[in-house]
Amino acid sequence: MIKIMTASPRETEELGAKIAAVLKGNEMIALFGDLGAGKTAFTRGLCKGLDISDGVSSPTFAIVNVYNGRFPVYHFDMYRIADADDLFATGYYDYIGNGVIVIEWSENIESELETDAIRIRIGKTEHEDHRVFEIEGLDHYADIIR
Numbered sequence: 001m002i003k004i005m006t007a008s009p010r011e012t013e014e015l016g017a018k019i020a021a022v023l024k025g026n027e028m029i030a031l032f033g034d035l036g037a038g039k040t041a042f043t044r045g046l047c048k049g050l051d052i053s054d055g056v057s058s059p060t061f062a063i064v065n066v067y068n069g070r071f072p073v074y075h076f077d078m079y080r081i082a083d084a085d086d087l088f089a090t091g092y093y094d095y096i097g098n099g100v101i102v103i104e105w106s107e108n109i110e111s112e113l114e115t116d117a118i119r120i121r122i123g124k125t126e127h128e129d130h131r132v133f134e135i136e137g138l139d140h141y142a143d144i145i146r
């Protein structure tokens, strides 16, 4: 597990871009954390790192946003996903392995995550602009990501 603190939204975006640099293009990145943790900020940075210039925002109503950069990115928000039928209807299972899957509110589909998913838990701190990232599945790349 890699543990990193960021001290601003910009630093969170930079972390996302660093992680983008080590991706092969078919990973699942499962984000965990409350509203306002920084899941979308992280995803924005990751997309920038993949040369995606579109505005990246929470796909709350669309459920999935698709971006085309160095790799396709499927950006999910699982906040409203209540059961297996809901998840199936998003096309989730068809996207797996065909691009980078980034998932907000992974808590809601935990049993359906790939076993080799990169898991990132984002925690708030007592300082308003500090966030703690706990990253599982990228220990190989610790030197690049830190």
Ligand SMILES: Nc1ncnc2c1ncn2[C@@H]1O[C@H](COP(=O)(O)OP(=O)(O)O)[C@@H](O)[C@H]1O
Binding pocket: 006, 007, 008, 009, 010, 011, 012, 033, 034, 035, 036, 037, 038, 039, 040, 041, 042, 058, 104, 128, 129, 130, 131
């Ligand atoms: N270190 C930080 N990293 C990310 N966001 C931060 C940080 N510090 C403060 N923020 C603020 O927290 C909020 C994060 O929002 P967002 O990325 O949409 O969260 P989420 O998608 O998890 O709900 C933004 O208002 C951002 O300005």
Ligand SMILES: [Mg+2]
Binding pocket: 039, 040, 057, 058, 104
């Ligand atoms: Mg969000």
